Amino acid sequence: xxxxxxxxxxxxxxxxxxxxxxxxxxxxxxxxxxxxxxxxxxxxxxxxxxxxxxxxxxxxxxxxxxxxxxxxxxxxxxxxxxxxxxxxxxxxxxxxxxxxxxxxxxxxxxxx
Amino acid sequence: xxxxxxxxxxxxxxxxxxxxxxxxxxxxxxxxxxxxxxxxxxxxxxxxxxxxxxxxxxxxxxxxxxxxxxxxxxxxxxxxxxxxxxxxxxxxxxxxxxxxxxxxxxxxxxxxx
Numbered sequence: 001x002x003x004x005x006x007x008x009x010x011x012x013x014x015x016x017x018x019x020x021x022x023x024x025x026x027x028x029x030x031x032x033x034x035x036x037x038x039x040x041x042x043x044x045x046x047x048x049x050x051x052x053x054x055x056x057x058x059x060x061x062x063x064x065x066x067x068x069x070x071x072x073x074x075x076x077x078x079x080x081x082x083x084x085x086x087x088x089x090x091x092x093x094x095x096x097x098x099x100x101x102x103x104x105x106x107x108x109x110x111x112x
Numbered sequence: 113x114x115x116x117x118x119x120x121x122x123x124x125x126x127x128x129x130x131x132x133x134x135x136x137x138x139x140x141x142x143x144x145x146x147x148x149x150x151x152x153x154x155x156x157x158x159x160x161x162x163x164x165x166x167x168x169x170x171x172x173x174x175x176x177x178x179x180x181x182x183x184x185x186x187x188x189x190x191x192x193x194x195x196x197x198x199x200x201x202x203x204x205x206x207x208x209x210x211x212x213x214x215x216x217x218x219x220x221x222x223x224x225x
Contacts, residue, residue, distance in 0.1 A: 004155075033212050040121070042202065042217035043156075058212065090155060099206070100146055101213055103155035 002027045006091050006104035013078075013085075013111050021076045021107045023091035031096055032074040036060060037088040037106075046089075049074055050096075078109065085111045114139050116205050118216035125193050126224050133188040133219050135203030144206025145186040146213065147177055149199050156202065162186065173197070198223045 004025045013019045025032065031050050035043040045058030049068040063082025068074055074093075078085045088108050092101040115138045125131050137143055144163050148156040160171025167179040177188045186203060200220050204213040 006155075031212075035215075040217060043215040045212050045214075048212045056211070088153075092156075099144070100158050100161050103148075103157070105155045106153070108153070 004091060004093055004102055004104035006089075006107050009105065009107060011107055011109045013109070015111055016080045018080060019078050019085075019109065021078070021089055021091075021109070023074045023076065023104060024072055025074075025093045025102075026072060027093055027102060028071070029093035029095055029102070030071070031094045031101075032068070033092045033094075033101065034058075034064075034066065034074070034076045035090045035092065037090055043090065046076065085109060114205055114207065114214050116203050116214055116216035118201075118203055118219050120219045121217075122220045122222065124222040124224055127195055128192050131188075131190045131193045131197070131221070133201050133203075133221070135186045135188065135216060136184050137186065137203075137205045138184065139205055145177075145179060146204040146206070147171065147175070147186075147188045148202045148204060148215075149173075150202065150218075151199050159188070159201075193221075193223055195223045195225065197221060 007022045033048045034046040044060050046064050047066045049055035065077045090106045091104040094101040117136045119134050146161045147159040150156045159175050160169050162169050162179045170176050175190050200218045202218045203216045
């Protein structure tokens, strides 16, 4: 079945450590996105990519980095520069940016 | 700048009663509009979408939404709510210049028996 897989579902890290969240899709979508979700804040865009080897910063990119070396994969690294990394992270993909996006099941990151 | 406003943070509806969740958008052109639903700890599922044409769109799980250009609104409705509809609902607008969907802050729906 086609879909988006995020792993792991839960992730715990010590403060000051970098951590990478995985996102893989087999929908053959060109566009992929990372959103951060905090209670009462809705979804805020971290990074997006419209094509392989190209990505753009979203509204809250500081402290995060991404890569898009393959069409299927769009990993997100939460660096030690991110001041408040504990959150629920959602990956999504779409045929093109204006169309409906398909979401993964999310990764809950807790930094202690 | 484009934006989406969901005026109601939390709504409680009795099971079997009708539901309307409000969504207002700010957008410079004809928008692409979406409603998503999220169960706790899960990803988002698309309920319905509007691109053009008939302003009343039908979605999954018995939901519908009506696009009203004059009011810049895209309200979500359901005639009879079931307990399983309790979740968080997000309205989103399609972007200009190929960026990404812009989401509202969500409305949490509780269903009372």
